[in-house]
Structures are given as structure tokens and as C-alpha cells.
Amino acid sequence: MDxxxxxxxxAIAExxxxxxxxxxxxxxxxxxxxRVAALERDLGVRLFTRTPRGAELTIDGQAFLPHARELLRAAERAVASVRAGRRPLRVDVLNSRGAVSGLMRDFHRAHPDIDxxxxxxxxxxTAVAAVRSGTIDATFRAVAMPGRPLPEDIASVRVLDEPLHLLTGPAHALAGARTLTVADLAGHRIWMPGIVPGTEWGAYYADLVAEFGLTIEATGPNFGSDALLDTIADTPALATFMSERTRLVWPAAHGLRRIPVTDPTPVYPHSLLWHRDNPHPALPALRAHLATAAPTPGTPGTWTPAWTLPR
Structure with a gap:
């Protein structure tokens, strides 16, 4: 088959x-x-129907499409298998200010020779599809969401449990606390614009609400972290969750308080995902680095959703 x-x-289907x-x-x-005519001759079926608006897949075309995409992914992996040593290691970190971005900076300092x-x-x-196709070599995610098990060809290892802190403005009722229990947060409005339903972090916070009876509001547009900090600083009725290793800077006049949460400590579980057949020579070095770079996940006194994969 060509x-x-x-x-x-x-490409036509897309x-x-x-x-x-x-x-x-x-x-x-x-x-x-x-090319399409030759492919249809090889398969013995019509793949498209011409319409005034363009081209629509026939029933046979719809059946063939997922297999065609898998063929292309397999071809990309085959090419990557002989080029991996001559290209940079490609890793998805989700965002630039989070814990896993810091882990990758530490890895780069420890292995400056690895591109x-x-x-x-x-x-x-999107991330798992990119790993399977060879577009990226690895991704950091919280896995696995309810009803969405990882494909058999994807391997994972839990590398970091990151505690959540409560972030408040100076006039918030909890601003004076040195630590807070999860029970202390009940009845307080926790504002987190930008939580997207269907994402792993959306599932994480939904389980946190259900487990401890918290109130998390995701209303309003997400204008980014700077706007979030401005609002928290100026609004005594609102607080937000902030992961322990998230790197943010705010004006001193904001007077923001970052308060650890305990009894239990909610932790966000970060796992590294990669394709089992990925041949990139730097991938084992990354996995070895992560195995020693962070505390062992699953510390007593912490909480993660029941669907989180064990180490």
C-alpha cells in the first residue's frame, strides 16, 4: 500500500x-x-463522495480512516526509531510555571549535554496522541482519569506528589492561619477560573470537592495568573488553590498569604508517560533522574483521587 x-x-478527510x-x-x-484513485483501486472501494461543499467520506472511507491514521503513526515511529539519537528529547510539561517545568530545568542542569x-x-x-505518534517523547500528566485508561502501548511512572496550598488576600477570614486542615476550608469560596471539564485536573478538583464538601467555583473568563492574583488580593470572600511548587511573583502590596493544607494534605499526582517502544537514548536518563529527584509519592497523610495510578 502506497x-x-x-x-x-x-489529509482530504481532515x-x-x-x-x-x-x-x-x-x-x-x-x-x-x-493518489486517491490508486488507493481506491488497491482497496476495491470508494473512499469519498464528491459534493458541492467538497468531499465526504463514504461508509468504507469512515471505516478505513482510523486504520489509515494508525498506519501513518506507525510510519512516524519507524522514522523516529532511526533518527532519535540525532534530535532533541521532546517533553510536554503542561505549563511553564508548574512543578514539572522545574523538574525539567533540574534535569537540564544535571544533563546539559542532552538537547x-x-x-x-x-x-x-492530545498529549497521549502525540506520544503515540512520536510527535513528543514524553508528557507529564495525572493519570488515569475515570473511564479513560491509558492505551496498552503507553507506559507511566508516578514521579511527584505536589501538595496544594490555599492562597488568600490579606483580608480573607483564613489569612492569619499558619496551616489549615481540609475541614477548615468548608464553606469558603475557592475560585479557580480555567478549570476545563474533561481534563485530568478538572477530574481531580471534582473529586476533591466530592470527597471533602468544598466549594470550588470556575466561573468567569480565565485571564491568566496575574489577573487571578489581583482578584484574590482585592476580594476578601475569595481564595484559590495553588500548588506548592508553582512559581509566581506578585506585588508586595497584594499581601497574599500562601497557607499549607493538612489533615489530609491534598496532593496533585504527576506521572511521566512515554511510548513503550520509544527508542530515544535520552529517555532512560530522564526516567532515572526523576526517580531520584523528588520524594517518593504516596506519603501517609496525603490525599489523591482513587483513580490515580500507583507508583
């Missing part, structure tokens, strides 16, 4: 038009048509 014809088929696919692939529309590409993807499905 791999370029399969790639052309997938674009919905032969002409748009031709532009995306930097070939002529005639070449696109020839790194650090990316920030949004949701776990």
Missing part, C-alpha cells in the same frame, strides 16, 4: 476538500486525485 496515498487520503488537501500537502490537485525541546500541550488526549 503510504503517500494513505497520507493524502487522511480538510474536507481535495483542493485544500493539495495545498496542505504542497502538491497539485491532480496529484491528489490520482531538549519543551512543549506545552493542553489536554491529556
Amino acid at each position: 503510504l503517500e496515498a494513505v497520507r493524502t487520503f487522511a 480538510a474536507g476538500q481535495f483542493q485544500k488537501a493539495a495545498v496542505d500537502l504542497s502538491i497539485t490537485q491532480q496529484a491528489v486525485s490520482k 531538549l525541546d519543551v512543549l506545552m500541550l493542553h489536554d491529556i488526549e
Whole structure:
């Protein structure tokens, strides 16, 4: 089977038009048509129906699409298997200010000879798909969400449990506390704009609310961390959760308080995910570094959701 014809088929399915696919692939529309015709002859079925709006998949085309994408992913992994030693290690850290970004900075200081590409993807499905396709070598995630087990070809290891702190303004009722129990937070409004339903962090906070009867509000637009800090500083009725290793800077006049939470301590579980067949020579070095760089997860007196994978 011609791999370029399969790639052309997938591009048309994505674009919905032969002409748009031709532009995306930097070939002529005639070449696109020839490739599809040859693929249809090989398969003995029609893959597309022409419509005034472009091209629609036939029933056979719909059945073939996921297999075509898997063929392309397999081809990408095959290429990566012989090029891995000549390209940077590509790792998704979710965001630049969080704990795992710090872990990767520590790794870079410990192994300055290893080239790194650090990316920030949004949701776990995008990240896992990128790991499976070979687009990235590893990702840090909280796994596995309820009803969404990891694919068999994805390996994981829990590398860090990060405690949550409560962040308040100076006029908040809890601002004077040196530590707080989870029970102390009941009845207080915890504001966390930007929690996205369907993400692993969304599932984490939903379980935290259900377990301890907390009130977490995700209302309003997410204007980023600076706007969040401004609002918390100026609004006595609101507080927010902040992970222990999150690196943020705010004006001294804000008077923000960062208070550890105990009894139990809610911790966010960070795991490293990678493809079992990934051949990149730097990946074992990263895993070995993480095994010694952070405290062992699962410390007594902490809480994580029941769906969190063990170490």
C-alpha cells in the first residue's frame, strides 16, 4: 500500500476538500486525485463522495480512516526509531510555571549535554496522541482519569506528589492561619477560573470537592495568573488553590498569604508517560533522574483521587 496515498487520503478527510488537501500537502490537485484513485483501486472501494461543499467520506472511507491514521503513526515511529539519537528529547510539561517545568530545568542542569525541546500541550488526549505518534517523547500528566485508561502501548511512572496550598488576600477570614486542615476550608469560596471539564485536573478538583464538601467555583473568563492574583488580593470572600511548587511573583502590596493544607494534605499526582517502544537514548536518563529527584509519592497523610495510578 502506497503510504503517500494513505497520507493524502487522511489529509482530504481532515480538510474536507481535495483542493485544500493539495495545498496542505504542497502538491497539485491532480496529484491528489490520482493518489486517491490508486488507493481506491488497491482497496476495491470508494473512499469519498464528491459534493458541492467538497468531499465526504463514504461508509468504507469512515471505516478505513482510523486504520489509515494508525498506519501513518506507525510510519512516524519507524522514522523516529532511526533518527532519535540525532534530535532533541521532546517533553510536554503542561505549563511553564508548574512543578514539572522545574523538574525539567533540574534535569537540564544535571544533563546539559542532552538537547531538549519543551512543549506545552493542553489536554491529556492530545498529549497521549502525540506520544503515540512520536510527535513528543514524553508528557507529564495525572493519570488515569475515570473511564479513560491509558492505551496498552503507553507506559507511566508516578514521579511527584505536589501538595496544594490555599492562597488568600490579606483580608480573607483564613489569612492569619499558619496551616489549615481540609475541614477548615468548608464553606469558603475557592475560585479557580480555567478549570476545563474533561481534563485530568478538572477530574481531580471534582473529586476533591466530592470527597471533602468544598466549594470550588470556575466561573468567569480565565485571564491568566496575574489577573487571578489581583482578584484574590482585592476580594476578601475569595481564595484559590495553588500548588506548592508553582512559581509566581506578585506585588508586595497584594499581601497574599500562601497557607499549607493538612489533615489530609491534598496532593496533585504527576506521572511521566512515554511510548513503550520509544527508542530515544535520552529517555532512560530522564526516567532515572526523576526517580531520584523528588520524594517518593504516596506519603501517609496525603490525599489523591482513587483513580490515580500507583507508583
